[in-house]
Amino acid sequence: MKFAIITLTLAMVGGVLAAGDPTLLPNTTYELLQGWEKGRKFWFYTFNVTQLPDSVTTPPAVAPTVPIYKFVREASDDYHNTTQASVIDFIPGDVGYSDLWQVVKVVVPANLPVVTSYDSLAMLVANKTVTLVETQTYVNCPVVGANSTLGNPDDAVFTGGYYKGFNASWFDFGPNPNGNMTAPLYHVLTPTVVPITDSVPGDSDYTAFWNIFIYNASTSTTNFTSVSQIPNPTYAKVIANCPIVKIDAAVATTTPTPTPTSSSAAALLPSGLLTITVMMILGMTLNF
Numbered sequence: 001m002k003f004a005i006i007t008l009t010l011a012m013v014g015g016v017l018a019a020g021d022p023t024l025l026p027n028t029t030y031e032l033l034q035g036w037e038k039g040r041k042f043w044f045y046t047f048n049v050t051q052l053p054d055s056v057t058t059p060p061a062v063a064p065t066v067p068i069y070k071f072v073r074e075a076s077d078d079y080h081n082t083t084q085a086s087v088i089d090f091i092p093g094d095v096g097y098s099d100l101w102q103v104v105k106v107v108v109p110a111n112l113p114v115v116t117s118y119d120s121l122a123m124l125v126a127n128k129t130v131t132l133v134e135t136q137t138y139v140n141c142p143v144v145g146a147n148s149t150l151g152n153p154d155d156a157v158f159t160g161g162y163y164k165g166f167n168a169s170w171f172d173f174g175p176n177p178n179g180n181m182t183a184p185l186y187h188v189l190t191p192t193v194v195p196i197t198d199s200v201p202g203d204s205d206y207t208a209f210w211n212i213f214i215y216n217a218s219t220s221t222t223n224f225t226s227v228s229q230i231p232n233p234t235y236a237k238v239i240a241n242c243p244i245v246k247i248d249a250a251v252a253t254t255t256p257t258p259t260p261t262s263s264s265a266a267a268l269l270p271s272g273l274l275t276i277t278v279m280m281i282l283g284m285t286l287n288f
Contacts, residue, residue: 022091022168027145035195036225039251042200047142047241048099056237059211062180063239066090068101075107075133083108086161089118091143099142099241105133116162138180140173140208155245173243178207185210186230191218198227200247208243212236
């Protein structure tokens with residue numbers, strides 16, 4: 001079993017994640033992490049983490065989204081049947097970035113030159129050269145460094161498109177089940193970290209976009225493998241993209257091997273520090 005609990009890996013400029021140039025995004029190997037659902041093991045990846053404002057008191061039912069533009073000849077065409085690579089206008093570090101993209105079809109005429117930025121697209125829309133058709137399809141496509149890899153490369157398609165005239169790269173996990181909906185994921189601090197959820201792929205309420213809760217069990221001897229074992233968790237006010245890609249068929253009969261973390265992350269911290277602790281546990285990109 002392999003875990004990756006690391007400090008935040010950010011392309012930093014003046015202490016802020018670098019925006020505006022996808023070539024500055026770090027090249028990362030995203031390893032599979034293990035969690036639990038009703039006594040069964042599952043494996044997942046962690047990508048972008050969005051911090052919510054302090055004013056948020058209730059976990060949002062929907063995740064933030066941004067548009068991804070897919071170029072087609074007819075409005076009725078499948079969005080996979082495109083005339084060119086997709087265009088996006090957000091990457092990690094940009095205000096408003098999200099791994100969850102709402103598909104917008106761009107209906108284009110024949111022989112249209114390749115469009116490589118949203119600004120160029122907006123001009124074509126303004127002069128009525130192309131037409132936009134908004135869909136209710138939301139795809140999970142975390143934007144990453146051009147040489148990034150997955151622990152299991154077969155878990156998603158590595159592809160890309162254009163961002164402000166640059167080439168950008170992302171993993172395409174396909175449509176997110178339940179569109180832009182969220183679900184709870186619990187991090188039990190034991191003092192190691194045990195990720196636990198109550199919904200996995202195939203369940204009617206599964207989604208890859210999770211409201212993260214923390215439960216401090218640093219002095220407990222319980223082997224946590226189910227949500228039913230977690231009383232009164234604390235909402236961390238973050239949404240994380242953690243697609244589950246593999247689930248054990250049977251309930252485990254062995255003692256859980258949780259995700260390790262530092263002793264400092266084992267304590268339930270005040271609001272601001274709790275958020276930082278969650279980011280260290282997730283070990284991925286923070287987006288404000």
